[in-house]
Amino acid sequence: MTYAGPGRGWLIRLVIAFAFAQGAVSMARPAVSYRALALGADARAVGVIAAVYALLPLFAAVPLGRRTDHGRCAPLLPVGVALIAAGCALSGLATSLAAMAAWSGVMGLGHLAFVIGAQSIVARQSAPAEQDRNFGHFTIGASLGQLVGPVAAGLLVSGHDGAMARTSATALLVSAAVAAFSCTALRRIERRDALPLRAAAADTVRVPVHRILRTRGVPAGMFTSLAVLSATDILTAYLPVVGEHRGIAPATIGLLLSLRAAATIACRLVMTPMIRLLGRTALLVLSCLAAALLCAGIAVPLPAWALGVLLAALGFCLGVGQPLSMTTVVQAAPEAARSTALALRLTGNRLGQVAAPATAGLVAGVAGTAAPFGMLGVLLLAAAGTAARPLRRPGPGRAGGTANAERTAGAEGAEGAGDTTGADAPESRCSEHPSGEGAACETRFATPEEARGRVAEKDRAAEKDRAAGDGRAAGDGRGVDEGRGAATESRWG
Numbered sequence: 342m343t344y345a346g347p348g349r350g351w352l353i354r355l356v357i358a359f360a361f362a363q364g365a366v367s368m369a370r371p372a373v374s375y376r377a378l379a380l381g382a383d384a385r386a387v388g389v390i391a392a393v394y395a396l397l398p399l400f401a402a403v404p405l406g407r408r409t410d411h412g413r414c415a416p417l418l419p420v421g422v423a424l425i426a427a428g429c430a431l432s433g434l435a436t437s438l439a440a441m442a443a444w445s446g447v448m449g450l451g452h453l454a455f456v457i458g459a460q461s462i463v464a465r466q467s468a469p470a471e472q473d474r475n476f477g478h479f480t481i482g483a484s485l486g487q488l489v490g491p492v493a494a495g496l497l498v499s500g501h502d503g504a505m506a507r508t509s510a511t512a513l514l515v516s517a518a519v520a521a522f523s524c525t526a527l528r529r530i531e532r533r534d535a536l537p538l539r540a541a542a543a544d545t546v547r548v549p550v551h552r553i554l555r556t557r558g559v560p561a562g563m564f565t566s567l568a569v570l571s572a573t574d575i576l577t578a579y580l581p582v583v584g585e586h587r588g589i590a591p592a593t594i595g596l597l598l599s600l601r602a603a604a605t606i607a608c609r610l611v612m613t614p615m616i617r618l619l620g621r622t623a624l625l626v627l628s629c630l631a632a633a634l635l636c637a638g639i640a641v642p643l644p645a646w647a648l649g650v651l652l653a654a655l656g657f658c659l660g661v662g663q664p665l666s667m668t669t670v671v672q673a674a675p676e677a678a679r680s681t682a683l684a685l686r687l688t689g690n691r692l693g694q695v696a697a698p699a700t701a702g703l704v705a706g707v708a709g710t711a712a713p714f715g716m717l718g719v720l721l722l723a724a725a726g727t728a729a730r731p732l733r734r735p736g737p738g739r740a741g742g743t744a745n746a747e748r749t750a751g752a753e754g755a756e757g758a759g760d761t762t763g764a765d766a767p768e769s770r771c772s773e774h775p776s777g778e779g780a781a782c783e784t785r786f787a788t789p790e791e792a793r794g795r796v797a798e799k800d801r802a803a804e805k806d807r808a809a810g811d812g813r814a815a816g817d818g819r820g821v822d823e824g825r826g827a828a829t830e831s832r833w834g
Contacts, residue, residue: 354526355459356482361523362422362455363486368494368516369429373445374581375498376509382438384582384710388702391578393442395694398453406684409461415531417458419524424451426520433513461680462531464671476664477609487602495595548678558673561727562666563686567693568724569662572636572717574694575701582710589645597649601656608660625665629725632658637718640711
């Protein structure tokens with residue numbers, strides 16, 4: 342496969358565009374909640390509107406991924422921006438809860454189209470050893486948007502003197518303008534030298550969805566991503582409701598949400614040394630466990646400053662799941678179906694965004710507005726258990742263990758991109774070499790030539806070992822390797 346050259350201007354432009362698009366959505370989501378409250382919605386209705394945001398994307402993700410696998414990715418970006426801007430603006434003009442729910446769905450569809458196109462570009466134009474790093478930088482764009490968006494919404498929305506309906510509508514119109522501005526960075530995002538690869542892929546047989554879902558590593562990556570995104574989504578949608586019940590001003594809620602996003606950015610900036618220290622799987626498990634405890638802590642009545650400390654720690658823990666789950670899915674999926682695999686991952690995300698807010702609304706209606714955060718704690722505990730399966734069942738051919746292999750890959754500068762944990766190594770690649778080392782080498786090296794060189798080196802070593810075994814069986818007290826001659830003589834002489 343051919344990858345983009347050393348220039349990374351395309352990634353910088355993509356991060357900038359994603360920051361504006363995500364900033365618009367992050368400004369609009371709490372503004373939608375405040376406008377719904379101003380129109381008479383209760384906590385249950387807010388949950389339903391938040392769920393509709395993910396409903397249309399739930400059915401559109403796989404067709405968009407199929408199209409991207411065999412064509413260009415860049416056209417999805419301006420289409421997504423247009424839908425986001427339209428959904429934001431029309432939500433601000435809506436006068437009923439049903440209309441707000443519908444336009445929230447349009448906003449979600451636009452966000453899905455943009456993300457599928459952007460993630461596919463990163464996967465297509467990044468060498469295997471660069472994927473963790475590039476996906477981490479790409480998600481920094483999302484975190485930047487999540488940092489600025491809620492602050493802007495909090496500054497624009499005011500509940501004094503019955504002004505919430507008017508000010509929330511203003512915030513939605515401003516978010517539409519922010520989304521439109523992201524188009525200024527969408528120049529020369531997709532490299533033309535990668536396009537012929539798609540023409541070749543179009544001649545291959547389409548990989549069935551059920552085969553992608555059964556590939557080792559894809560389900561685990563999807564569930565982890567679902568849990569982490571559901572936590573972020575419910576936090577964004579329900580923290581304003583919690584603030585209303587606890588008397589916390591909208592501006593303070595916006596600052597708290599932005600503090601969480603800032604902690605997520607900090608996490609992704611130091612992800613490389615964390616992977617080197619712990620390994621990808623252990624890092625994922627520990628982050629989900631800590632996030633589960635912190636989410637449950639939000640349900641406890643705390644002063645605003647203590648809630649800020651808790652949200653900062655939670656944001657740091659939630660920063661791990663998204664980029665590592667992207668790399669896991671991309672490296673596990675068949676090469677001709679990577680965009681479809683990413684789309685399936687996003688389908689799982691949207692399924693979580695449909696089910697989790699709706700369930701949270703029901704839980705909030707029965708047990709109070711803080712109860713959904715306890716539900717998130719249970720979901721993140723389940724994600725930690727799923728991510729921990731490779732630690733309990735290390736795959737064959739990994740004498741050093743999963744964590745050791747991941748730390749080695751991180752130390753080689755791959756940021757864990759090339760490690761093959763028990764949950765994210767394609768079985769078809771491991772079968773190409775008796776020891777499974779061929780697959781590991783193929784993902785740890787930036788070029789196919791380097792991978793083939795390592796496999797040939799392993800083959801030569803295996804041939805020497807077989808020759809040494811033949812010599813010992815014949816009664817020869819000397820092995821092929823002269824450095825082991827004395828030990829061999831004492832054993833067989």
